[in-house]
Amino acid sequence: MTRGQHGSIRLGVNIDHVATIRNARGGRHPDPLRAAHLAVEAGADGITAHLREDRRHISDTDIARLKSELTRPLNLEMAATPEMLRIALRHVPNACCLVPERREERTTEGGLDVVGQKKSLAPVVSDLKAAGIRVSLFIEPDIRAIEASAELGADIVELHTGRYCDYAADDDAKGAAAEIERLAKGATVADKLGLEVHAGHGLTFNTVAPLARMPEVVELNIGHFLIGEAIFGGLNAAVRRMRFLMDEARAKVSTRVSA
Numbered sequence: 001m002t003r004g005q006h007g008s009i010r011l012g013v014n015i016d017h018v019a020t021i022r023n024a025r026g027g028r029h030p031d032p033l034r035a036a037h038l039a040v041e042a043g044a045d046g047i048t049a050h051l052r053e054d055r056r057h058i059s060d061t062d063i064a065r066l067k068s069e070l071t072r073p074l075n076l077e078m079a080a081t082p083e084m085l086r087i088a089l090r091h092v093p094n095a096c097c098l099v100p101e102r103r104e105e106r107t108t109e110g111g112l113d114v115v116g117q118k119k120s121l122a123p124v125v126s127d128l129k130a131a132g133i134r135v136s137l138f139i140e141p142d143i144r145a146i147e148a149s150a151e152l153g154a155d156i157v158e159l160h161t162g163r164y165c166d167y168a169a170d171d172d173a174k175g176a177a178a179e180i181e182r183l184a185k186g187a188t189v190a191d192k193l194g195l196e197v198h199a200g201h202g203l204t205f206n207t208v209a210p211l212a213r214m215p216e217v218v219e220l221n222i223g224h225f226l227i228g229e230a231i232f233g234g235l236n237a238a239v240r241r242m243r244f245l246m247d248e249a250r251a252k253v254s255t256r257v258s259a
């Protein structure tokens with residue numbers, strides 16, 4: 001197990017939604033690679049990006065730039081399709097996290113059906129592994145899915161924390177506690193089977209601690225909340241700088257006029 005940059009649990013920052021904002025206008029700003037560098041500077045151990053079939057956020061060029069310029073491992077999230085497999089084999093990221101993907105979904109809903117899709121996943125897992133890419137399967141904390149992941153030869157399982165976070169957001173303490181129990185049990189079983197345990201989806205400042213406390217969990221992947229929160233951490237400085245630049249430019253004009 002590789003230790004994190006700053007402690008024993010690694011943080012993977014998902015920068016998809018920097019690209020979502022960029023794509024709202026086209027053009028190049030804000031640049032996901034710049035965000036990735038900032039995240040690493042701030043303590044991220046790795047960067048995660050999901051190249052979706054519809055390219056709604058991260059683009060092929062983003063993946064190429066991230067792979068060639070990042071100083072930390074790149075975790076490429078992708079559907080197990082022939083197109084994505086070709087892209088992964090071209091760029092050889094540190095890890096590939098296979099996720100279910102439906103065009104109409106807003107985000108990754110639920111984990112991979114590893115039991116039902118074992119046959120179609122097997123060649124994708126083995127091709128990625130043969131290329132030296134670590135393979136992670138994004139699954140619900142379900143014992144059968146965890147066992148099937150081990151049988152498939154995955155290196156990692158990423159446990160889906162979405163349901164836990166939904167309960168927490170609804171202030172359903174009982175539901176959240178039950179999900180934490182399911183995640184903890186899943187983490188123990190996966191670890192015993194020799195799988196590296198990651199977790200993620202929907203995590204926030206309020207929900208991260210119980211996952212970070214689980215001894216078997218070595219990495220958390222967090223995106224949407226961090227990018228949203230960055231607005232509140234960064235808007236003040238951005239508005240101040242704009243205010244300064246406007247006032248400075250106007251002050252020069254007034255001096256010229258009155259001189």
Ligand code: PXP
Nearest residue numbers: 108138200201202221222223224
């Ligand atoms: N892990 C996986 C496998 C994901 O698909 C996502 C969402 O792209 C995340 C983690 C991060 O989820 P969030 O953006 O809600 O933090």
